[in-house]
Amino acid sequence: METTKRTCLKCNRLFDSAGPFNRICRRCQQVNDRLPRFSEEQMQKQRGAKWHNGELMEP
Numbered sequence: 001m002e003t004t005k006r007t008c009l010k011c012n013r014l015f016d017s018a019g020p021f022n023r024i025c026r027r028c029q030q031v032n033d034r035l036p037r038f039s040e041e042q043m044q045k046q047r048g049a050k051w052h053n054g055e056l057m058e059p
């Protein structure tokens, strides 16, 4: 298996790249995969708690 040392675009650390398409290290890719899902889910939960049938529920 051929790998090239590349600099990660996110953390600027050297990592073993599998090809030209691989510009971000595995660690940063995992963070990328998780972050958007988490924040979106949390935002939806927060909205769902505050809004009911289109009306804002005051605490």
Ligand SMILES: [Zn+2]
Residues within 6 Å of the ligand: 008, 009, 010, 011, 012, 013, 024, 025, 026, 027, 028
């Ligand atoms: Zn990285």
